[in-house]
Amino acid sequence: MSEFAISDSLLQERRERVFLVLAGFFLCAMTLLNVIGITRFVQVGPMQLAVGVLAYPLTFLCTDLISELYGRARANFMVTVGLVLNIFILAVMWLGNALPAVDVAVQAPWQTLPLADDVGLPNGTSVRGDVELFALIYATTAGAVLASMVAYILAQYVDVFLFHWIKQKTKGKHLWLRNNGSTIVSQGVDSVTVILVTFGAAIVAGDMAWQAVLGLMLSNYLFKLCSALADTPIIYGLVHVLRPYLGLNKQPSGEI
Template identity: 40%
Template sequence: MAEIWGKERIRWLVFVGLITSMLSALMVQLAVWLPAAPSWEGQKAYAAVLEANLRVTIAGMVAYLISQYHDVWAFHFWKRKTASRHLWLRNNLSTAVSQLLDTVVFIIIAFYGVVSELLGLMLGQYLVKLLVAVADTPVVYGLVRLIRRGPQERSHSYIKGEPRLG
């Protein structure tokens, strides 16, 4: 997205994502705070599960903010350094560090004092995120190409008398 729409628009999307997460967390808390139906006997377990979700939600929001703002900054840093070339490099470098930040911040806030082996959790989660980041590189190239072609070219890939685009 940063390749197409730029730093400021993506920062706005990060902010919208944060607001969406906060509203979701509020809805979960409202579900716990509201009185249960008289026939419901599982309110105590329901509340225990959802209240534990608040710490995970907060961890997710903090990690999301830090990692996404870093990712936007890093992507544009590498874009300047590579003179807007090597999208694969910019995408993977910015994502690799951002996902490391996301993983470390999330695991510490969500599980510190609850789980004894934080380093193992961090390593496993980060490796999966790193593999996904590398694997999504062809998808990023395809989406950037599709978006840059514009709606006219996507809907009319052949105009009589003109060569096909793509």
């Protein structure tokens, strides 16, 4: 069946399904960053990364694909939905921390952790003794979620803006340039912002050296830069497959 024989209703269904899949991966990767965040740091070659960062470059691939296929309005809509989800996650965590906990004796054994020594936290405080698991998770992730939200706002909107600015300047040519150019700049914004906001209190308190901070920034950015360069053939392949599937071969991108 040729693309010209496909009904408008089927094309519309395909377009909405593809958008839902891309938006789903985008929001899932973003939520993973918030949920597991800095609960663990892993060694990837010479880079030291927060485990939540591993899936984050996928968000920029999804943003660029939606920008290319659906246009700037759809991409900004998805980014705005992600921002609302960030706020929702932060609100639920705050509410869970604000509500009174049941007596420690009633809780399951795994809900409290015995800490023999003082443990420094990213917010500049330290804990010791019997610590509730949620309290520890909240102390280590709430600041990271806020940092992620601030970095997210800046980086994702910068990515969408630059993608379409480069596309306009190149008259729709050179997909590789707008894909890499927008992502390289926005990932830099994200890497610097998220580290500064997450560990700001520890830096001010002197509990974290600037050398360590710069090392984390560089590691995060190098990982995201390598991911951005590696996804170039992926975005070319997906655009090549999806444009005819969505009935866009005879239609300029960004009009659905």
